[in-house]
Amino acid sequence: MLSQQLTGALLRDPVAVQSSDLETIRALPNPPLTNLAPEDIYVRRCRLACDAIDSRGGRFRREDMPRLLEMVQGAPVLIGHDKRSLGVARFFGGEVEQRGEVRWIVPKFYFPRAHSGSEDLKVMIDSGVYTEASIAFLYEKPTCSICGEDLRSCPHWPGRSYDNRTCHFWYDGIQRVTEGSLVYRGAAPGTGFELLEDESHADERTPQQDATAKTLRLKRGGRVYLASLRPLK
């Protein structure tokens, strides 16, 4: 099993709480213990993940997007992937949306107004300090787009060209969305697939070596990333 974190954008258009939102929230696994009213919660939305090739060379399959949105239901919203703290909000509902060539999952999330930190959270989101959301998920296999084999054992490298086809890999066997986080800036390193450094430091350090890891060198937007792809321990 591999873990990965990817970044999407918070949407700051005003969101009025609908009664259908409350019905969706009540239908979540482990629903609220109290009978929430619209005035009890804030609701926001975010473009959490899409089916374009991401900065690590990975890509969701278009047909997996509805299932991915399904797996987001009830997942906690954390701040900055800090798993030592409890969630500040919870994902529910939302939809799969086509925007241009790209298909996004756009879940909603709610947080209770009565919490002592909720006004702070709302202000940070609405003022654009927290601008991005990041999804963390577990999947089984990075499938090479060139040969269809497991990327960890095939000869191809994401971002390189083979007969005019640029290699990427598919997130296959998605098992679980562990959480989504509010982040002020994306590209937080994933547990299993880490961005280690930019070009200016690339020669000074070497990525951690691991017998089972495949180290990838990715070039994106003029920056070089070294990424180590290895199974979770």
Ligand SMILES: [Zn+2]
């Ligand atoms: Zn391959």
